[in-house]
Amino acid sequence: MRPFDKSFLTPTCPAQREVGNILKVTQLSKSFTGLSVFKNLNLEVPNGVFCALIGPSGCGKSTFFDVLMGVLPMDSGEISWGGRSVNDLKHIAAYMQQKDLLLPWFSLEENALLPAKILKGQKKDGRKAVRDLFARFGLSGFENYLPHQVSGGMRQRAALVRTLTFDRELVLLDEPLSALDALTRSILQEELLNLQLEFGKTVLMITHDVEEALLLADDVVILSSSPMRLLERIHITSAKPRRPSDPEIGRYKEIVLSELKRELTVAQ
Ligand SMILES: Nc1ncnc2c1ncn2[C@@H]1O[C@H](COP(=O)(O)OP(=O)(O)OP(=O)(O)O)[C@@H](O)[C@H]1O
Ligand SMILES: [Mg+2]
Structure with a gap:
């Protein structure tokens, strides 16, 4: 395997990006019944940055x-947003979990409207925003279907609409496009990119797809x-938008893949 060429990398977080609300995770630790999942983890994501997280399954x-998000308690550590220490990001971020978690007795549209209903004082007209996103995500005509009446990929898209309907500066997406076919995935990647570029949201996205990370992210962790x-x-x-065929993307892909391969080899 070729050595990892670090000279190709440029420093992360240049000073000019350090404005607005920065997400800062300091010395975060979590274990399950004595087994450490992560220990003293640090991560900083500047305002408006799209950060992709890639790592082995499990x-x-x-x-x-x-x-x-406060779904699980931390063992220790600190989370801060905009310089203010918070217990978790429950009231700050929109979160799309790995499982779609749509409510089975609500239609896709009612599911997607939940944030607008829950969040009193949300400025935007929820139904219009949801209809717009349904159209952009290829779900028009399926508004009144129940989750069990549509495919896994359609449920995933509806869950993504629900997450994006939360009017929040910070968005956490856990493998949001994993259930989609290649073409739909590529269309939705463009939509995710548009949403980030249009609305300047800070995005943290977990993905196993190196190319997806490289097409969308400012920083790949x-x-x-x-x-x-x-x-x-x-x-x-x-510069964005990027294409998989861009030579630079190809070079980054080699770097990321060689780093992942090295890690898997070490772990075995
Ligand atoms: N509630 C839980 N109780 C005990 N162990 C858990 C629990 N949730 C997760 N784990 C363990 O923590 C580890 C990390 O799981 P996690 O789901 O965070 O991995 P992941 O990186 O998201 O994997 P994948 O890429 O497959 O989604 C695994 O070993 C898993 O078995
Ligand atoms: Mg996972």
């Missing part, structure tokens, strides 16, 4: 998001096997 990515550590953070300088 390394602790979903647990990390669950701890950030590579994680180790359990207990999960940050192995590398790669700042992707290529």
Whole structure:
């Protein structure tokens, strides 16, 4: 395997991006019945940055998001948003969990409207926003279907609409496009990118798809096997929108894949 060419990398988080609300995770630890999932994890994501997290299956990515969102309690550590320490990001971030978690007795549209209903004072007209996103995500005509009446990929898209309907600056997405066919996936990648570029949201996205990470993210964070550590953070300088055929994307892909392969070899 070729050595990892770090000279290709540029420093992460240049000073000019350090404005607005920064997400800061400091010394975060979580274990299950004595087994450490991650220990003293640090991560900083500047305002408006799209950060992709890639790591081996079972390394602790979903647990990390669950701890950030307060779904699971942390053992120790600190989370801060905009310089203010918070217990978790429950009231700050929109979260799409790995399982779609749609309510089975509500239609897709009613499911997607839940954030607008729950969040009193949400400025935007929920139904219009949901209808717009349904159209953009290829779900028009399926508004009144129940979750069990549509495919897994359609449920995943409806869950993504529900997450994006939360009017929140920070968005956490756990493998949001994993159940989709290649073409739908590529269309939705563009939509995710548009939403980030249009609305300037800070996005943390877990994915197993290296190309997806490189097409969408400003920073790609590579994680180790359990207990999960940050192995590398790669700042992707290529202008957006990007194409898989861009030579630069190809070079980044080699770097990320070689780092992941190295980690899997070490872990075996
Ligand atoms: N509630 C729980 N109780 C005990 N162990 C758990 C619990 N949830 C997760 N784990 C363990 O924590 C580890 C990390 O799981 P997690 O789901 O965070 O991995 P992941 O990186 O998201 O994997 P994948 O890429 O397959 O989704 C695994 O070993 C898993 O078995
Ligand atoms: Mg997971």
